[in-house]
Amino acid sequence: MAKASVSPSAEERLILTKKNRRWDEVRGRSLVTICAVIMIAATIAVTVFLAQKGLQSFTVNNINPIAYLTSANWNPTGGENASFGIFPFIFGSLAVTFLSALIAAPLGIGAAIFMSEIAPKFGKKVLQPVIELLVGIPSVVYGFIGLVVLVPLLRDNFPGIGFSLFAGVIVLTVMILPTVTTIATDAMRSLPNSLRQGSLALGATRWQTIRKVLIPAALPSLLTAIVLGMARAFGEALAVQMVIGNTRDIPGSIFDTAGTLTTIVTLNIGHTTYGSIENNTLWSMGLILLIISFLFIFVVRYLSGRRKI
Amino acid sequence: MNYTADKPTETRTEDELAASITRASKKEVVLDVKDLSIFYGNNEAVKRANMGIEKNAVTALIGPSGCGKSTFIRSINRMNDLIPSSRAEGEIIYDGINILRNDINVVALRSEIGMVFQKPNPFPKSIYNNITHALKYNGQKNKKVLDEIVEESLRKAALWDEVKDRLHQSALSLSGGQQQRLCIARTLAMEPQILLLDEPASALDPVSNSKIEELILQLKEDYSIVIVTHNMSQASRVSDKTAFFLNGDVVEYDDTKKIFTNPSETKTEEYISGRFG
Amino acid sequence: MNSRITDRIATGVFYTIAAIMVALLLYLFYFILSNGLPQVTWDFLTSPSSSYQAGGGIRDQLFNSLYILFITMIITVPLGVCGGIYMAEYAKPGKITNFIRTCIEMLASLPSIVVGLFGLLIFVNITGWGYTIIGGALALTIFNIPVMVRVTEDAIRSVPKEQKEASLALGITRWHTIKTVILPYAFPGILTGAILASGRVFGEAAALLYTAGLSTPTLDYGNWNPFAENSPLNIFRPAETLAVHIWSVNTQGLIPDVREVANGASAVLVIAVLVFNLLARWLGSVIHKKLTAGK
Numbered sequence: 001m002a003k004a005s006v007s008p009s010a011e012e013r014l015i016l017t018k019k020n021r022r023w024d025e026v027r028g029r030s031l032v033t034i035c036a037v038i039m040i041a042a043t044i045a046v047t048v049f050l051a052q053k054g055l056q057s058f059t060v061n062n063i064n065p066i067a068y069l070t071s072a073n074w075n076p077t078g079g080e081n082a083s084f085g086i087f088p089f090i091f092g093s094l095a096v097t098f099l100s101a102l103i104a105a106p107l108g109i110g111a112a113i114f115m116s117e118i119a120p121k122f123g124k125k126v127l128q129p130v131i132e133l134l135v136g137i138p139s140v141v142y143g144f145i146g147l148v149v150l151v152p153l154l155r156d157n158f159p160g161i162g163f164s165l166f167a168g169v170i171v172l173t174v175m176i177l178p179t180v181t182t183i184a185t186d187a188m189r190s191l192p193n194s195l196r197q198g199s200l201a202l203g204a205t206r207w208q209t210i211r212k213v214l215i216p217a218a219l220p221s222l223l224t225a226i227v228l229g230m231a232r233a234f235g236e237a238l239a240v241q242m243v244i245g246n247t248r249d250i251p252g253s254i255f256d257t258a259g260t261l262t263t264i265v266t267l268n269i270g271h272t273t274y275g276s277i278e279n280n281t282l283w284s285m286g287l288i289l290l291i292i293s294f295l296f297i298f299v300v301r302y303l304s305g306r307r308k309i
Numbered sequence: 310m311n312y313t314a315d316k317p318t319e320t321r322t323e324d325e326l327a328a329s330i331t332r333a334s335k336k337e338v339v340l341d342v343k344d345l346s347i348f349y350g351n352n353e354a355v356k357r358a359n360m361g362i363e364k365n366a367v368t369a370l371i372g373p374s375g376c377g378k379s380t381f382i383r384s385i386n387r388m389n390d391l392i393p394s395s396r397a398e399g400e401i402i403y404d405g406i407n408i409l410r411n412d413i414n415v416v417a418l419r420s421e422i423g424m425v426f427q428k429p430n431p432f433p434k435s436i437y438n439n440i441t442h443a444l445k446y447n448g449q450k451n452k453k454v455l456d457e458i459v460e461e462s463l464r465k466a467a468l469w470d471e472v473k474d475r476l477h478q479s480a481l482s483l484s485g486g487q488q489q490r491l492c493i494a495r496t497l498a499m500e501p502q503i504l505l506l507d508e509p510a511s512a513l514d515p516v517s518n519s520k521i522e523e524l525i526l527q528l529k530e531d532y533s534i535v536i537v538t539h540n541m542s543q544a545s546r547v548s549d550k551t552a553f554f555l556n557g558d559v560v561e562y563d564d565t566k567k568i569f570t571n572p573s574e575t576k577t578e579e580y581i582s583g584r585f586g
Numbered sequence: 587m588n589s590r591i592t593d594r595i596a597t598g599v600f601y602t603i604a605a606i607m608v609a610l611l612l613y614l615f616y617f618i619l620s621n622g623l624p625q626v627t628w629d630f631l632t633s634p635s636s637s638y639q640a641g642g643g644i645r646d647q648l649f650n651s652l653y654i655l656f657i658t659m660i661i662t663v664p665l666g667v668c669g670g671i672y673m674a675e676y677a678k679p680g681k682i683t684n685f686i687r688t689c690i691e692m693l694a695s696l697p698s699i700v701v702g703l704f705g706l707l708i709f710v711n712i713t714g715w716g717y718t719i720i721g722g723a724l725a726l727t728i729f730n731i732p733v734m735v736r737v738t739e740d741a742i743r744s745v746p747k748e749q750k751e752a753s754l755a756l757g758i759t760r761w762h763t764i765k766t767v768i769l770p771y772a773f774p775g776i777l778t779g780a781i782l783a784s785g786r787v788f789g790e791a792a793a794l795l796y797t798a799g800l801s802t803p804t805l806d807y808g809n810w811n812p813f814a815e816n817s818p819l820n821i822f823r824p825a826e827t828l829a830v831h832i833w834s835v836n837t838q839g840l841i842p843d844v845r846e847v848a849n850g851a852s853a854v855l856v857i858a859v860l861v862f863n864l865l866a867r868w869l870g871s872v873i874h875k876k877l878t879a880g881k
């Protein structure tokens with residue numbers, strides 16, 4: 001091992017050496033850093049371009065933003081009497097989001113509890129793959145089945161023409177159910193076993209343990225699951241569009257047709273002239289979708305901050 | 310604290326003098342640790358350690374678990390850089406240079422100061438490729454040279470006879486002890502000056518354990534070795550010097566014989582006689 | 587009420603919920619396959635769609651879906667893997683890393699129609715390309731990158747720390763360690779994630795409606811010149827995908843056999859997603875076995 005005695009001084013070997021501080025380290029680091037920068041750039045680009053475009057109906061077309069958000073009169077093609085009130089669609093979006101979450105939350109959390117507490121083996125072997133497959137079904141397929149199965153079913157058995165807020169809610173419920181279940185299951189599974197054992201040792205039944213100990217302990221994560229489900233419901237476009245009827249009025253009942261922000265944008269953005277006032281108001285709806293989807297992130301962050309406590 | 314700093318000559322007996330001369334004649338220090346402190350956040354895991362680690366000798370680090378042995382040994386080849394919260398103060402002089410300096414090329418340093426870990430960690434590749442992995446990276450492409458180095462390092466690690474017929478099988482097919490010797494061979498292939506072993510045998514069965522011990526005794530002809538071990542008798546069998554760590558302090562550092570027969574510190578004696586730890 | 591009885595009832599409810607979900611999946615698959623498979627003939631898969639008459643197939647849509655998926659993955663995989671490496675290996679805890687994480691999260695949570703709008707604005711209008719395959723693929727890239735980054739980061743983080751230390755302790759740079767030790771080890775995880783992501787991309791429609799468009803020019807499958815107008819490989823042509831086709835036949839309803847075409851296309855789409863899913867599982871476990879078994 002005469003390396004040290006014949007080789008250059010320690011200074012040269014360990015500090016000045018180029019040998020091991022090879023270019024590929026620098027290149028590799030630069031490469032991955034550039035990719036990180038691209039992600040930042042993409043996020044900023046999406047935000048800035050959609051904001052700039054979405055604000056044009058207020059800055060260029062001088063639409064009053066308050067009226068835009070609160071007026072229930074959507075009549076973009078009315079010529080002289082055109083009016084741009086998107087409240088019915090905001091209402092529609094919120095209605096389908098909350099109603100579908102209302103149904104999917106108990107089902108999803110119930111399925112999560114089933115998988116983590118009641119039958120973990122069956123849960124892992126059967127229910128988990130079932131959920132993964134449900135996630136995998138494309139949204140147009142959900143929309144299509146809604147259209148050919150659900151809509152006729154509703155038409156025959158309930159008031160209305162089948163296309164309805166309710167149809168949208170059902171389709172969304174099915175679509176967000178796997179999302180809610182997956183996240184809720186992770187939450188339940190990550191609870192320490194000592195919680196369960198402690199409660200059971202005190203003589204509580206399994207259901208008492210679940211209700212009084214496990215659900216409260218997992219609550220922030222369970223809420224996260226619901227919020228992420230809502231985010232998915234809020235942003236879904238095609239499946240809802242295929243069954244909700246896409247009308248411009250506030251629905252009087254859940255069996256009435258309705259429209260949401262996503263469905264109106266989807267239907268009309270391709271038919272209107274780029275740069276026209278109607279087109280611009282649709283871009284503004286896109287901006288609202290963007291802002292609300294960011295809001296969902298902040299809610300999720302807030303909840304995950306609570307989780308550590 | 311007790312260092313190996315020699316007592317003034319006047320007070321030595323003839324025996325001691327003779328011992329100190331033989332020691333002195335051997336005693337070329339390869340790593341001079343000066344006031345080394347290592348922190349994890351605010352937790353001082355090694356506290357102002359001083360130690361002259363000798364060339365071509367085996368230095369054992371003993372002490373109860375959590376006392377800072379791994380932290381100490383990992384700082385010698387800057388593996389602790391991987392832990393973001395860790396920070397070192399003091400100096401480790403190697404070949405006239407403080408290797409804790411910021412401008413040290415840790416990649417070059419680690420090829421001179423090799424390390425083997427507690428858990429055997431061969432790459433999921435063939436035995437042959439485990440050894441050539443680093444060589445190829447350093448530009449050695451010549452198949453013949455590679456073959457030679459592979460054989461030489463496997464021989465040095467006392468593994469050649471067991472694997473020479475299956476060099477191209479997965480390293481994961483080896484037993485734990487063989488895997489660990491492969492890890493040593495892989496490090497030797499880099500021709501390091503110093504070999505750091507962090508509890509290299511503690512995860513292995515007794516037979517593999519004694520093979521590793523034999524190996525260490527052979528290797529010290531060519532390398533300076535620092536070994537962390539939990540096993541007191543192993544330390545006494547393989548090492549020339551022993552350092553006893555307790556709660557981050559180097560309580561005592563001296564000839565192994567002295568530490569195990571006549572330690573200066575009562576803490577050392579208590580630990581060695583198994584009264585705690 | 588007696589607490590034991592309540593417990594029984596609750597357990598019953600949970601079983602019912604589980605049964606509902608299994609039944610739901612079985613029903614959906616039964617519906618899609620029983621209605622769709624009879625439509626899926628060789629003729630259906632290989633003849634072009636028709637605009638007004640019955641009897642159209644899905645040849646071009648199928649090709650477009652696969653081709654857009656391919657282009658998207660070519661762009662996304664390198665970007666996403668590099669981004670994942672950055673996040674797992676190079677990002678230091680701090681403000682910048684948090685910001686990048688927020689960006690990834692924002693991209694991941696964009697509704698696909700919003701991604702489509704962004705694509706329409708940039709890749710259709712501002713660039714002046716019109717509806718193109720590349721525009722669609724770039725929109726899908728935005729939608730897919732966060733997935734690939736997360737998949738890669740998770741896969742890298744699950745590589746045993748010992749492997750990384752082994753390589754670094756031999757005096758190998760971090761980048762070389764990543765290339766030769768970490769990535770091979772993380773490969774099954776990344777591959778599985780990429781295939782699952784492919785399934786998602788394959789079924790995506792909303793982001794493509796207004797980027798790749800609702801139509802396909804007449805294609806000549808003998809023309810492999812990627813710059814020719816009628817070449818299937820031309821990335822600057824409009825391309826209606828399978829998922830978009832299902833939407834457009836139902837929404838526009840110009841052909842008399844909407845149900846048949848949509849049934850068949852849905853079956854093909856769902857089978858494709860199923861295949862992606864099974865392939866991902868199977869490949870993941872095979873490679874994992876190969877990596878860890880001492881054969």
Ligand SMILES: Nc1ncnc2c1ncn2[C@@H]1O[C@H](COP(=O)(O)OP(=O)(O)O)[C@@H](O)[C@H]1O
Pocket residue numbers: 349352354372373374375376377378379380381392394
């Ligand atoms: N990665 C780390 N982060 C924070 N503290 C650590 C880390 N590794 C070790 N420590 C702390 O440093 C001290 C010494 O640990 P270590 O060097 O591993 O001891 P030993 O190897 O002697 O068992 C312990 O108190 C341990 O908790």
Ligand SMILES: [Mg+2]
Pocket residue numbers: 378379380
């Ligand atoms: Mg240790």
